[in-house]
Amino acid sequence: MRFAPAAAALSLFLATTASVTSAGEKAPDARAEALIQQGEAALAAGDTQAAIDAFEAALAVDPAYTPIFVNLAEAARENGLQGKAIRYYREALARDPDNFAAISGEGAALVEKGAIERAKRNLARLQSMCGDSCPETVALRSTIATGANAPTGQRLAVDTAEGTTASN
Numbered sequence: 001m002r003f004a005p006a007a008a009a010l011s012l013f014l015a016t017t018a019s020v021t022s023a024g025e026k027a028p029d030a031r032a033e034a035l036i037q038q039g040e041a042a043l044a045a046g047d048t049q050a051a052i053d054a055f056e057a058a059l060a061v062d063p064a065y066t067p068i069f070v071n072l073a074e075a076a077r078e079n080g081l082q083g084k085a086i087r088y089y090r091e092a093l094a095r096d097p098d099n100f101a102a103i104s105g106e107g108a109a110l111v112e113k114g115a116i117e118r119a120k121r122n123l124a125r126l127q128s129m130c131g132d133s134c135p136e137t138v139a140l141r142s143t144i145a146t147g148a149n150a151p152t153g154q155r156l157a158v159d160t161a162e163g164t165t166a167s168n
Helices: 004-021 030-044 048-061 067-078 082-095 100-113 116-130 135-149
Strands: none
Touching: 030 048, 030 067, 048 067, 067 082, 067 100, 082 100, 100 116, 100 135, 116 135
């Protein structure tokens, strides 16, 4: 009787440990893996539409494989569709909140949309999770630095000469 609370605590600890260690990322379906490789090759070749098609086909084959959303987001960013990319990154983060690639990619897409402050929140989150030397942290920090200093290409009314119109 004296050991019942200790035995219950030990069994709870072992059950929790066993469930956490077996909750790793599963491997994708073999057909999805082939489509992912095809999409990565197309993206590397600059054919973003073929990459998107391959990644969407892989998602149809294996909808439970979260990294496909990161691939889709990267292809959407290459295609100039930052809003769609952010949506894909957020889907990946909803499934795996600690996905460093999704946090960094979402931050880069936010910079491309001009949301520097929101991207800085992603950078702070990455720094707290994986540190300052993490590759994703370094990449997002440099993207924010170059994005914050890059001209937006828009002219404000203040920047125009008096009597002319601004072209926004």
